[in-house]
Amino acid sequence: MEYDAARIEVLEGREAVRKRPGMWVGSVTERGLHQLVFEVVGRAVNEVSATGAGRVDVTLTSDGGVRVADDGPGVAFEAPAAGDADGPGLEALLTSMCAGSEPSGRRLVGVGQFGAGLFVANALSSRLTAEVRREGVRRAQEFARGVALAPPCAAGPATGSGTTVAFWPDAGIFETTECSFAVLAERFRQVAFLNRGLEISLTDERPAGGARVVRFRFPDGVRDFVAALDAEAGASLHPDVIGFEREDPRMAGTMELAFLWSGTRWNGSRAERVRGFANSLATPEGGTHVDGFRDGVAAAVTTYARKRGLPAAVEVDPGSVADRIGEGLTAVVSVKLDRPEFLGATRGLLGNPEVRACVGEAVRECLDGWFEEHPERAAEVVDRIVRSAQD
Structure with missing residues (x-):
């Protein structure tokens, strides 16, 4: 033919x-x-x-x-x-x-x-x-x-x-x-x-x-989202939702994040619930916005632990801390960009490289301040993460 x-x-x-x-x-x-x-x-x-x-x-x-x-x-x-x-x-x-x-x-x-x-x-x-x-x-x-x-x-x-x-x-x-x-x-x-x-x-x-x-209609945006996810998991007895919103011209967009740690004594679970979104689309495969969130939390946790002289923090590797921040963590990481770059046809993975540094920096600054304002809760969260990173 x-x-x-x-x-x-x-x-x-x-x-x-x-x-x-x-x-x-x-x-x-x-x-x-x-x-x-x-x-x-x-x-x-x-x-x-x-x-x-x-x-x-x-x-x-x-x-x-x-x-x-x-x-x-x-x-x-x-x-x-x-x-x-x-x-x-x-x-x-x-x-x-x-x-x-x-x-x-x-x-x-x-x-x-x-x-x-x-x-x-x-x-x-x-x-x-x-x-x-x-x-x-x-x-x-x-x-x-x-x-x-x-x-x-x-x-x-x-x-x-x-x-x-x-x-x-x-x-x-x-x-x-x-x-x-x-x-x-x-x-x-x-x-x-x-x-x-x-x-x-x-x-x-x-x-x-x-x-x-x-x-x-949710007046508190992603803060309400995190509170709802936490409640659905049966962990509503510790409602310390950490959150912020920021515009960063370096990534030509805004970020809105909220997160909290629920202790095992409240819900009996150490499961991670981190959900990423780019321009309101779910990114189940993650991407640079979720990587930046983990970088920022790991940096803040490591700095706080060493500043407070926690014994477990002496030899800890920040990379291993980033791998363990999710235990008991509920988080929503939402970015809205002028030009989102998705890797793959299904838009499940965000690829904008500049987003990682911008989100990481903002999360570290936010968490540094929260740790200083809530020393008892900070010590509990940080010690648990750092000790887990040593296992």
């Missing part, structure tokens, strides 16, 4: 997405369906986060659709003027892959793992409607399998501002169009922890017995 250029089939735009949906959302199973929801929610979260705080409401409708509404400034359908920093218009985001998958801005929040954006959600939906409330006017547009049925049109007056996107995943593509309330709720809870000031709700209108609703 001969194979030449004439046999090559070029797929572009929505046809490419519908032909190989797994390339864009991971799979056509329930997992891919949830990624589709996360992509639409991600745009809304970034829209309201740009104003400092806001609200996103997600609804699973009784007819199998998903409605995502935000109270942001509203994304105009039309493309902005040349040089405008607001990025492409909503119609372009829905119909063109080249328009970009997210609204422009710094340190974008990732809700979906793939960053595919509204274009992919539109292409993989049998129907999608978009509504914008902006400058006192409500405008709407409807699509079928990624194709606009008509231009955007005025749909009446509007109170307030915001954007609403409702879509119905294509049953001809996905194995199921039934979203899991529990899976979505857990991810939205996580995003709310990692973005202080954000309020996000999930409403399920499908149950015959009536709608169920959960709402998440």
